[in-house]
Amino acid sequence: MDKPIKKVDIIFEIGDDYNALDVLDKALARPADDIVLDLIDSGLKGRGGAGFLTGLKWKFTKNEDSDIKYVICNADEGEPGTFKDREILDRVPEKVFVGMAICGYVIGAREGYIYLRGEYNFLVKNLLNKLETFNKQLKERNLDFVIGIRSGSGAYVCGEESALFESMEGHRGEPRNKPPYPTVAGYNKKPTVINNVETLVYVAMITRLGVNRFKELGTKDSRGSKVFSVSGDTPIPGIYELELGMPLSQFVDEFADGDAKAVQVGGASGSCVPRKKFGDTIIGFEGIPTGGSMMIFNSSRSMYNVLHDYLEFFTEESCGQCTPCRVGCQQLLKGIEAVKRGEKPPAYLDELKKLTATMRIAAKCGLGQSVGNPFNSIIDNFREEIIY
Amino acid sequence: MSKYLVNLKINNTPVSVEEGTTILQAARQINFRIPTLCDHPDLNVAGNCRVCVVEVKGGRLLAAACATPVSEGMEVFTNSEKVRTSRKHIIELLLSEHNADCTKCFKNGHCELQDLSSEYRVGDHVFLDLVKPKDKIQDISSPSIVKDDSKCVRCQRCVRTCTDLQAVSALAVINKGDHQKISTFMGKPMHDVVCTNCGQCINRCPTGALTERNYIEEVWDAIYNPNKFVVVETAPAVRVALAEDLGFDPGLRVTGKLVSALKKIGFNKVLDTDFTADLTIIEEGTELLTRLKRALVDKDEKVVLPMMTSCSPGWIKFQEHMFPGLLGNLSSCKSPQQMFGALAKTYYADKINIKAQDMIVVSIMPCTAKKFEAGRPEMRDSGYQDVDFVLTTRELAMMIKQAGIDFEKLEDEHYDSVLGESTGAAVIFGATGGVMEAALRTAYEIVTGREVPFTNLNINPVRGMEGVKEASIKIKNVKPEWSFLEGVDLNVAVAHGLANAKILMEKVHAGESNYHFIEIMGCPGGCLGGGGQPIPTTPEIRKKRAEAIYSEDEAMVLRKSHENPEVNGLYKEFLGEANSHKAHDLLHTHYKPRKRY
Numbered sequence: 007m008d009k010p011i012k013k014v015d016i017i018f019e020i021g022d023d024y025n026a027l028d029v030l031d032k033a034l035a036r037p038a039d040d041i042v043l044d045l046i047d048s049g050l051k052g053r054g055g056a057g058f059l060t061g062l063k064w065k066f067t068k069n070e071d072s073d074i075k076y077v078i079c080n081a082d083e084g085e086p087g088t089f090k091d092r093e094i095l096d097r098v099p100e101k102v103f104v105g106m107a108i109c110g111y112v113i114g115a116r117e118g119y120i121y122l123r124g125e126y127n128f129l130v131k132n133l134l135n136k137l138e139t140f141n142k143q144l145k146e147r148n149l150d151f152v153i154g155i156r157s158g159s160g161a162y163v164c165g166e167e168s169a170l171f172e173s174m175e176g177h178r179g180e181p182r183n184k185p186p187y188p189t190v191a192g193y194n195k196k197p198t199v200i201n202n203v204e205t206l207v208y209v210a211m212i213t214r215l216g217v218n219r220f221k222e223l224g225t226k227d228s229r230g231s232k233v234f235s236v237s238g239d240t241p242i243p244g245i246y247e248l249e250l251g252m253p254l255s256q257f258v259d260e261f262a263d264g265d266a267k268a269v270q271v272g273g274a275s276g277s278c279v280p281r282k283k284f285g286d287t288i289i290g291f292e293g294i295p296t297g298g299s300m301m302i303f304n305s306s307r308s309m310y311n312v313l314h315d316y317l318e319f320f321t322e323e324s325c326g327q328c329t330p331c332r333v334g335c336q337q338l339l340k341g342i343e344a345v346k347r348g349e350k351p352p353a354y355l356d357e358l359k360k361l362t363a364t365m366r367i368a369a370k371c372g373l374g375q376s377v378g379n380p381f382n383s384i385i386d387n388f389r390e391e392i393i394y
Numbered sequence: 395m396s397k398y399l400v401n402l403k404i405n406n407t408p409v410s411v412e413e414g415t416t417i418l419q420a421a422r423q424i425n426f427r428i429p430t431l432c433d434h435p436d437l438n439v440a441g442n443c444r445v446c447v448v449e450v451k452g453g454r455l456l457a458a459a460c461a462t463p464v465s466e467g468m469e470v471f472t473n474s475e476k477v478r479t480s481r482k483h484i485i486e487l488l489l490s491e492h493n494a495d496c497t498k499c500f501k502n503g504h505c506e507l508q509d510l511s512s513e514y515r516v517g518d519h520v521f522l523d524l525v526k527p528k529d530k531i532q533d534i535s536s537p538s539i540v541k542d543d544s545k546c547v548r549c550q551r552c553v554r555t556c557t558d559l560q561a562v563s564a565l566a567v568i569n570k571g572d573h574q575k576i577s578t579f580m581g582k583p584m585h586d587v588v589c590t591n592c593g594q595c596i597n598r599c600p601t602g603a604l605t606e607r608n609y610i611e612e613v614w615d616a617i618y619n620p621n622k623f624v625v626v627e628t629a630p631a632v633r634v635a636l637a638e639d640l641g642f643d644p645g646l647r648v649t650g651k652l653v654s655a656l657k658k659i660g661f662n663k664v665l666d667t668d669f670t671a672d673l674t675i676i677e678e679g680t681e682l683l684t685r686l687k688r689a690l691v692d693k694d695e696k697v698v699l700p701m702m703t704s705c706s707p708g709w710i711k712f713q714e715h716m717f718p719g720l721l722g723n724l725s726s727c728k729s730p731q732q733m734f735g736a737l738a739k740t741y742y743a744d745k746i747n748i749k750a751q752d753m754i755v756v757s758i759m760p761c762t763a764k765k766f767e768a769g770r771p772e773m774r775d776s777g778y779q780d781v782d783f784v785l786t787t788r789e790l791a792m793m794i795k796q797a798g799i800d801f802e803k804l805e806d807e808h809y810d811s812v813l814g815e816s817t818g819a820a821v822i823f824g825a826t827g828g829v830m831e832a833a834l835r836t837a838y839e840i841v842t843g844r845e846v847p848f849t850n851l852n853i854n855p856v857r858g859m860e861g862v863k864e865a866s867i868k869i870k871n872v873k874p875e876w877s878f879l880e881g882v883d884l885n886v887a888v889a890h891g892l893a894n895a896k897i898l899m900e901k902v903h904a905g906e907s908n909y910h911f912i913e914i915m916g917c918p919g920g921c922l923g924g925g926g927q928p929i930p931t932t933p934e935i936r937k938k939r940a941e942a943i944y945s946e947d948e949a950m951v952l953r954k955s956h957e958n959p960e961v962n963g964l965y966k967e968f969l970g971e972a973n974s975h976k977a978h979d980l981l982h983t984h985y986k987p988r989k990r991y
Contacts, residue, residue: 161570178567183441183461326548326567326574327442330480333487333524336572340522350522357520364483367456367476368447375455
């Protein structure tokens with residue numbers, strides 16, 4: 007439990023011996039099945055937040071019988087408080103490309119796309135330049151795989167994988183009914199691996215450093231390290247790569263300003279942890295899983311305002327398609343306003359908590375399902391701030 | 395490919411269904427009703443209202459029964475505590491976004507959301523009212539369709555109808571989150587967009603967000619006005635559907651009671667659109683034969699073939715918007731409704747000695763586009779607006795209820811004369827393929843002197859609910875004056891629903907069709923599935939209405955339009971002959987290209 011916090015530097019490390027293409031060649035020299043087995047063995051889970059075993063996802067897609075398959079890099083990083091993928095794509099894009107190419111090789115895809123959120127369009131020029139070279143290099147290696155870029159239009163929900171496919175196909179960015187899952191019917195209804203930017207980089211890094219080096223890091227349930235975007239009331243905001251499985255108290259000691267009263271783990275859709283629980287909260291899949299955002303709030307912050315901002319965000323960014331999410335978000339937002347103004351009794355907050363239970367199980371996608379995380383954790387831990 | 399069976403349990407009851415079946419369908423097979431809202435048998439699955447959520451054992455999430463396929467060993471619970479609580483929440487959420495001013499709503503008593511809220515007893519407004527004041531402003535720009543955003547529950551049935559079923563896409567989902575709504579291009583009024591007024595969206599809207607512009611009060615005013623002589627005409631598809639709105643099962647023919655009810659309501663004369671349906675066959679059939687002669691004998695290159703029917707005003711407007719280059723293919727004949735109006739205020743008014751300006755013509759139609767059609771500037775050939783008010787089948791049912799008429803106990807009565815006599819050929823206008831069948835019955839006989847070579851006059855290839863139907867009839871042993879048609883294969887096609895019409899039109903547009911004559915009805919199933927028909931209209935109900943129509947035809951003494959004695963009298967006394975100058979003045983029209991947004 008009290009493992010000392012460890013900063014690691016795998017993703018942004020560029021050693022003298024480092025060459026992205028060497029990593030690719032190393033992968034291409036091995037049978038695809040071995041790569042999948044390694045990935046499963048490594049315990050790498052998706053770094054987007056949901057935490058599905060990456061190797062398993064690849065295996066399912068690999069086993070699908072289809073002439074056409076796709077690799078999609080989900081670069082629609084839109085979770086408030088998260089800005090790590092931008093940094094990765096800006097500083098080490100080749101590592102992302104290599105991860106995608108390895109995936110293409112393993113599952114038998116000929117096309118890969120980086121779905122880049124609209125707000126990151128400033129990265130496009132640089133990425134395209136680098137891709138031109140990289141695609142050429144793939145050709146030289148006789149790997150029948152090409153990577154392209156698709157730009158999103160700035161809808162948060164398009165980070166949800168099926169909404170992302172809809173958007174790529176030119177439709178409204180709305181999540182699809184599941185099943186079928188992307189491994190069976192993703193982009194263009196073909197088997198698709200969709201991985202977050204960071205996940206693909208870790209694939210490249212596992213290939214380079216070996217499974218064991220990766221497994222040394224983290225815990226049984228949360229293997230490896232992870233990139234965190236640290237923001238809020240911290241003297242040192244920024245991007246840090248940390249080992250998974252650390253207690254939040256150590257994180258706060260390292261990054262907060264000494265007056266932290268809460269940390270929002272996992273962005274606006276994550277959970278808000280109050281000071282009294284810092285000690286027994288693990289950052290990792292056995293504790294609070296996170297897409298990478300850590301927002302620190304000190305005593306100067308109004309948690310009502312924090313929650314209000316989050317709810318405003320979700321109310322606007324819900325695709326609006328399903329009732330629990332579209333109307334539920336509005337009710338939560340208007341509900342805390344009504345309680346604040348005294349138009350509804352404090353007990354109304356409990357009605358709203360019951361509503362989040364419905365949203366959690368009845369909304370169509372992760373957006374509506376996760377709004378209850380910030381709502382309940384803030385209501386439960388800072389109830390008086392919401393009411394008075 | 396044969397499908398294998400999947401075994402599952404629903405509420406502990408075992409059931410085996412074909413793979414690919416949804417939980418909703420499986421539950422229905424063993425009579426567990428799961429409530430739905432965004433689901434509709436005519437439309438693709440959306441899974442967005444979430445009213446149909448059920449619990450699947452072992453699942454973290456509830457599943458939308460309409461959108462979740464069954465799997466082997468699945469255990470489903472449709473009424474667990476979680477399910478009931480969630481479902482109630484969902485209905486409460488829908489209500490919180492809905493203008494629940496039910497007593498003032500045209501759909502009061504026919505609203506699916508109202509039914510759901512009454513079933514789940516959610517009257518106490520648990521959640522805050524979210525209706526935006528600006529959404530309460532109704533769009534009444536269209537003479538056919540009223541759009542009230544404050545009553546919209548965003549189920550998107552209308553959008554799926556307009557886009558998938560009708561290929562029109564006048565309605566679309568715009569914005570996201572709390573700003574999400576159903577809108578037209580740039581939010582323009584319904585009257586200014588590509589909307590064909592077909593009313594299929596109304597038929598599928600579960601609430602009062604989309605309703606027909608109703609003219610009930612205007613018609614009552616006319617009836618009460620002692621200075622007006624009010625004539626009513628009824629379309630063929632009304633008589634096989636009206637009963638559904640009065641509490642009877644689909645497929646019941648109520649022609650006699652319909653006439654009787656209209657007389658009791660106080661219309662001065664109750665006449666039949668079927669009369670002008672027969673007349674349409676004579677005019678349109680003659681037009682077709684004329685076009686064929688000009689093409690085949692005169693080698694006139696300006697003749698446009700295939701000729702297309704023009705009875706369905708939704709279809710006409712679709713053509714004007716989407717395929718303006720093919721407007722020349724349309725028959726110049728007015729629809730039976732408009733032929734009736736023009737004759738009522740000229741020939742008929744003269745005959746009964748009423749001044750045209752003192753006459754009000756009301757038509758009862760299965761169609762909302764007819765309201766638009768009646769107001770077209772081209773439709774004033776009598777010197778006045780030929781048809782003054784158009785009521786849907788639903789509006790008539792409402793009038794019958796308002797008048798306190800006990801429909802079940804009514805005696806059958808007959809239509810008044812003249813413009814009241816009709817044949818079986820006119821009756822089948824109400825079903826897809828009916829105009830084609832009626833036209834062939836007459837055209838074949840005119841050309842050959844013999845009845846169409848089908849058992850009992852039933853031309854089965856053009857019947858049924860297939861989207862696009864084709865038939866070919868060899869014309870043999872013709873009368874001498876039609877010798878140019880000897881041995882010709884007359885190729886015809888029929889489409890119903892505008893998405894099917896589009897398929898045919900693209901074929902014609904690409905020059906890939908060999909058809910001579912095409913019948914198109916804007917609504918699925920033809921008029922019997924019209925946008926003004928009782929709600930719900932489903933594939934099953936359309937089938938029953940169609941059966942009723944064909945049985946009405948078989949029950950008639952006269953089944954060929956050219957045998958209608960009153961129509962023949964009309965030509966003799968008034969019009970002269972088919973396609974005469976006078977007939978053209980009153981019974982034919984023209985069309986215009988329209989914008990496509």
